[in-house]
Structures are given as C-alpha cells and as structure tokens.
Amino acid sequence: MSIHHETHRTHRIGWLRAAVLGANDGIxxxxxxxxxxxxxxxxxxxxxxxxxxxxxxxxxxxxxGEYVSVSSQADTEQADLKRERKELAEDGHREQKELAAIYVSRGLDPLLADQVAEQLMNHDALGAHARDELGISATGTARPIQAALTSAVTFAVGAALPLLIVVFAPDTDLIVLVSSASLLFLTLLGMLAAYSGGAGIVKGAFRVAFWGALAMGLTATVGSVFGTVV
Known part of the structure; x- marks a missing residue:
C-alpha cells in the first residue's frame, strides 16, 4: 500500500514570520x-x-529585537524542558498519567489513552511531554540567530527598494514615485507571504498595503506641517 505524503506549510512559520516582518518594516x-x-x-x-x-x-x-525576543522564548522553552525532565526522573508514572489525561481530553478512550501514553513514554518521554503538554514542537522551536539574520537581511532588502527610487527620482515627483512604488512593493510582498503561508492572497495584500499607506500618509503630514523650507 502506497503512503500518501501531504505538503504542509507549518515548517515555514519561523523564517516566514521573520522574513515578512523584516521586509514589511524595511519598506x-x-x-x-x-x-x-x-x-x-x-x-x-x-x-x-x-x-x-x-x-x-x-x-x-x-x-x-528579534534576537532578544526569540532568545527569551528559547530560554522559556529550555526552562520548561528542564523542569519536565526533572519531573520525569522523579515520578515517571505520574507523568504518564498526566499525558494520558491529555489524550482523554482530546477524545481518546481512557484505556487507549493509557496505552498511547505508555508507548510514547517508552519511545521518547521528554519529546512526548514537550509536544503534547508544553506545546513545543520542532516546527515552532525558537531559533534566535535564524530570526535575527532573516529579519536584518529582509529589512535591508525591503528598505533598499524605496531608497533606490529616491536615488533616481526627480525631486518634483519624489513623494509620488516613492509612495506609489512602495505600495506596489508592499502589495507584492503581501501576496507572496499569503501564497507561501497558504492564506488568501487578496486579503494578505490588502492588509499590508493598507498599513503601509497609513504610515506614509501620517509621516508625510508630519513632515509637511512641522518641516521647514531649506
């Protein structure tokens, strides 16, 4: 019997979040x-x-920011795993019952839940508790360096796009060209992020472009009101 392999997108959550956030903020x-x-x-x-x-x-x-934030998450995960490891060493039977109770709450028959908990504990006790009790999985594990590098690079790329427009745009049309091009970039970014994550493309593009337009509009107002003619 052949096994049907499905393609999921949850493994992209870590880097996709950092990439979209970085590029969006950059633009x-x-x-x-x-x-x-x-x-x-x-x-x-x-x-x-x-x-x-x-x-x-x-x-x-x-x-x-990403490094500090994700490092804090990683520290919390490690602290929880350390505590769980200690509890497993002190009273593995109680931890097995706790795991079985989780499976019962999810709909398994109590007898089957005990059997599942026992087999998973024998295979990888800490992994089972990390996943089903603490909610820590391989796809969602905090990776501070990856998040930091991804955010920095994508921010720089995003920021370079409107900056290149400034370099070549005439002063008379600078605001219009930068604003229009940036909204186009944001729309494309929203569509790409939505597509990569399996979400609605139109909705993803709209929400990114909306907040970008609002930010540029407010900043232009501030510059116009409080700026001085040189």
Missing amino acids: VSTASLIVGIAASHAAHKDIVLAGIAGLVAGAMSMAA
Whole structure:
C-alpha cells in the first residue's frame, strides 16, 4: 500500500514570520521616513542620507529585537524542558498519567489513552511531554540567530527598494514615485507571504498595503506641517 505524503506549510512559520516582518518594516519605515523628510522640503542629498541611515539603523534594530525576543522564548522553552525532565526522573508514572489525561481530553478512550501514553513514554518521554503538554514542537522551536539574520537581511532588502527610487527620482515627483512604488512593493510582498503561508492572497495584500499607506500618509503630514523650507 502506497503512503500518501501531504505538503504542509507549518515548517515555514519561523523564517516566514521573520522574513515578512523584516521586509514589511524595511519598506514601510524607510518609505515613510523618506516621504516625511521630502514633505519637509529637505535637499535631495539629505533625503538620501536619511534613507541610508534608516536602512542601517532599522536592520540592526530588527536583528537585535528579534534576537532578544526569540532568545527569551528559547530560554522559556529550555526552562520548561528542564523542569519536565526533572519531573520525569522523579515520578515517571505520574507523568504518564498526566499525558494520558491529555489524550482523554482530546477524545481518546481512557484505556487507549493509557496505552498511547505508555508507548510514547517508552519511545521518547521528554519529546512526548514537550509536544503534547508544553506545546513545543520542532516546527515552532525558537531559533534566535535564524530570526535575527532573516529579519536584518529582509529589512535591508525591503528598505533598499524605496531608497533606490529616491536615488533616481526627480525631486518634483519624489513623494509620488516613492509612495506609489512602495505600495506596489508592499502589495507584492503581501501576496507572496499569503501564497507561501497558504492564506488568501487578496486579503494578505490588502492588509499590508493598507498599513503601509497609513504610515506614509501620517509621516508625510508630519513632515509637511512641522518641516521647514531649506
């Protein structure tokens, strides 16, 4: 009998989240910064400099933020696993009953739940408790370095897109070109992220573009109101 292999997307959750967040922040924050500075009637070279500074600072901020955040998650996971390992060593029978109770709550017959718990405990006791009691699985395990590098690189790539528009765009059309191009980039990013995650493409594109447009609009308003003509 042949085994049907299904393709799932949960293994992409870790890097996909960091990649989408990084690229989205790169486009939105850099484009908003550029539009805000341009609305204040700053010189072209100052706008470019602000964009470059935003790219570098944002990429480092994303890397540091993701590393600290995901490291905290990893520390919590390790602490829970350490405690679970200790409990298994002290009273494995009680832990087996606890595991069986979890399976009963999910719909298994008590006798079958005991048998499943016993076999899983014999195979990999800590793994069974990590997965079914603590909710820690291989697909969702915290990976701080991966998250940090992914966020930094994708932020830099995202930020580079509106920055390139600034370099080549004339001052008279700079705000319109950066805003339009950035919204296009955000829409494509939303579609790509939704497709990779198996979600609705239209919905994914809309929510990313909406918040990007709102951010650029508010920043342009601030730059226009509080900026000074150089």
